[in-house]
Amino acid sequence: MKLRKSDFARPTAELAKDLLGCFLVHATQHARLVGRIVETEAYLYRNDPACHAHRGMTKRNKPMFGPAGRSYVYLIYGMYYCFNVTSGNIGEGEAVLIRALEPIAGIDTMSRRRGVKDVRSLCSGPGKLTQAMGISLEHNDRCLRTDCLSIHTRDSFKNLISPQKSLRVLATTRIGIGRGIDLPLRFLIKDNPFVSKPA
DNA sequence: CCAACGATGGTCT
DNA sequence: GACCATCGTTGGC
Numbered sequence: 124m125k126l127r128k129s130d131f132a133r134p135t136a137e138l139a140k141d142l143l144g145c146f147l148v149h150a151t152q153h154a155r156l157v158g159r160i161v162e163t164e165a166y167l168y169r170n171d172p173a174c175h176a177h178r179g180m181t182k183r184n185k186p187m188f189g190p191a192g193r194s195y196v197y198l199i200y201g202m203y204y205c206f207n208v209t210s211g212n213i214g215e216g217e218a219v220l221i222r223a224l225e226p227i228a229g230i231d232t233m234s235r236r237r238g239v240k241d242v243r244s245l246c247s248g249p250g251k252l253t254q255a256m257g258i259s260l261e262h263n264d265r266c267l268r269t270d271c272l273s274i275h276t277r278d279s280f281k282n283l284i285s286p287q288k289s290l291r292v293l294a295t296t297r298i299g300i301g302r303g304i305d306l307p308l309r310f311l312i313k314d315n316p317f318v319s320k321p322a
Numbered sequence: 323c324c325a326a327c328g329a330t331g332g333t334c335t
Numbered sequence: 336g337a338c339c340a341t342c343g344t345t346g347g348c
Contacts, residue, residue: 164340173340183333201330203341220340250341299340323348334338 126267126274131192135210135217138191139165140310142208142219144277144290146227149256151271154232156256157280158224158246162318164297165308166207168215173303176216186264187216194272196253196263203250206258208267208274222298222309224252225317227283232257248319293322 126145133141142160149156166174166187175184175197186195186209195207195218211217224246226233233245233255246252253259258272267274277290291313296304298320311318 166340175340178334181334197340198332200339200341201332205340207340222340248341297340301339325345325347327343327345329342329344332339335336 124276124279126192126276128192128268130276131208131210131267133210135167135219136165136308138208138210139163139219139308140292142221142274143292143310143312144287146275146277146279147221147224147256148273148275149229149258149271150273151257154229156229156232157227157283158252158256159227159284159317160221160223160274161225161315162221162223162309162311164220164222164310165210166218166220167308168211168217171303171306171308173297173300173306174216175218180216184216187218188214189264192267194262194265194267194270196258196260198260199250204253204259205249206253206256206262220249221252222249223247223311223317223319224256225315226255227280243316247317251319295322 147158176187191210193209207218207220226245245255294307295309297309
């Protein structure tokens with residue numbers, strides 16, 4: 124079952140936690156790629172100098188200022204893409220960066236795109252997962268409830284995964300940023316081997 | 323194991 | 336012109 128509009132209407136740090144265990148799905152003609160979200164980061168509009176929207180709206184960060192539950196994709200370091208879920212009220216630029224997925228379906232396609240066999244290295248980082256899932260700028264600023272890229276509830280895909288233990292969430296500081304480094308806005312599933320970096 | 327570094331190009335000052 | 340929400344490789348221990 125897909126997330127509904129009300130599922131995205133949460134304070135951004137809460138949404139970042141709630142997205143853990145949910146499934147990101149990219150449905151194309153040839154394949155259905157599915158990954159379970161195991162690591163996220165929240166980026167806030169106020170008092171968060173690491174947030175792209177901290178200094179106001181620009182051409183790039185415009186999706187962050189729109190309604191919650193849409194995509195914000197951008198190019199990083201000239202070679203990778205990062206995928207975010209927009210959050211917060213309209214006019215307040217916030218988002219949740221998806222940092223790692225546990226590959227669930229379409230693993231052959233992911234491996235081919237990544238040029239790697241080890242399943243643990245397919246989606247264990249924000250640039251890796253967009254490459255594996257085939258996410259690029261054409262998927263920017265799209266509705267995540269109705270488009271080919273969508274997010275599904277934690278109890279989805281029971282036929283594809285082993286029964287889940289109760290989900291324990293850890294919070295740490297965020298990775299790869301130079302400002303706002305002390306805020307505990309990174310969230311990950313405890314003991315999950317598919318995160319970008321253990322807690 | 324790990325820290326350091328280069329690739330690579332758009333964005334913002 | 337500096338910076339960047341990254342990654343794979345390299346070279347040292």
